[in-house]
Amino acid sequence: MLANQCIAANGRFIVVLSGGSTPAALYRRLGHIKTDWQRWHIYFGDERYLPAGHPERNDTLARQTWLDHVPIPAAQIYAVPYAGSVYAAAAAYDALLAQTPRFDLVLLGLGEDGHTASLFPGPAAHANGLLYTIAVSDAPKPPAERISMNTQRLSEADAVWFLITGESKRKALTEWISGNDLPPCHIAPEGGVDIFTDLDVSP
Ligand code: 6PG
DSSP states (O other), X not given: OHHHHHHHHHSOEEEEEOOSSTTHHHHHHHTTSOSOGGGEEEEESEXXXXXXXXXXXXXXXXXXXXXXXXXOOGGGXXXXXXXXXXXXXXHHHHHHHHTOOOBXXXXXXXXXXXXXXXXXXXXXXOOTTOSSEEEESOOSSSSSOEEEEOHHXXXXXXXXXXXXXXXXXXXXXXXXXXXXXXXXXXXXXXXXXXXXXXXXXXX
16 A cells, blocks of 8 residues: 555655545545554645634544544644634745645645636636645635635645546547646646546547
8 A cells, every 4th residue: 555655765754635525435445554644644635714723624634534543643634724814814825835744645636627625617717925835715616715825836746646537527528638628738747647536438
């Protein structure tokens, strides 16, 4: 298993979790694997700008289905802060990521419009001086205010896995692999990305 290989090689496993509902089934299963949880470091590819514990936060789903049920040290679960404004929260996470090594694994989903994390089709949001995150205030998928890692930081990973299920994603997935300019196209780790899907699609 990738996590145990990374722990054996590097003494730690640094993983970025996806938001949305698709990963819930995976998160529930992860609670039953044999691993050294003390070596896991958890980041979030994006987060909704909502107070800690809010049911619509991405880390809330991960905690309820998995993280609250395994002994990963709390200090190694790096939640996106709810800090004064969506920009202040993005800036705080940006500063954390500046001190964060390359990721071992990034998990991502795909929205029906082709978004991933909180990177939506259309003109890229302004960086506003941030290197690794963006503050989103007009997300088409509610809630409107979000913090997201940018494509460059999501690409600084040894493995990037997209988890995509359901007929509603067929159009976006087909457009993506057919070469349409969608946010997932700009996530380009050296080793490429892997797509895990129940859909039978071709370019
Ligand atoms: C979010 C997610 C988002 C999600 C896709 C798919 O905060 O909403 O990060 O990018 O992964 O919208 O969502 P579902 O898995 O719920 O279809």
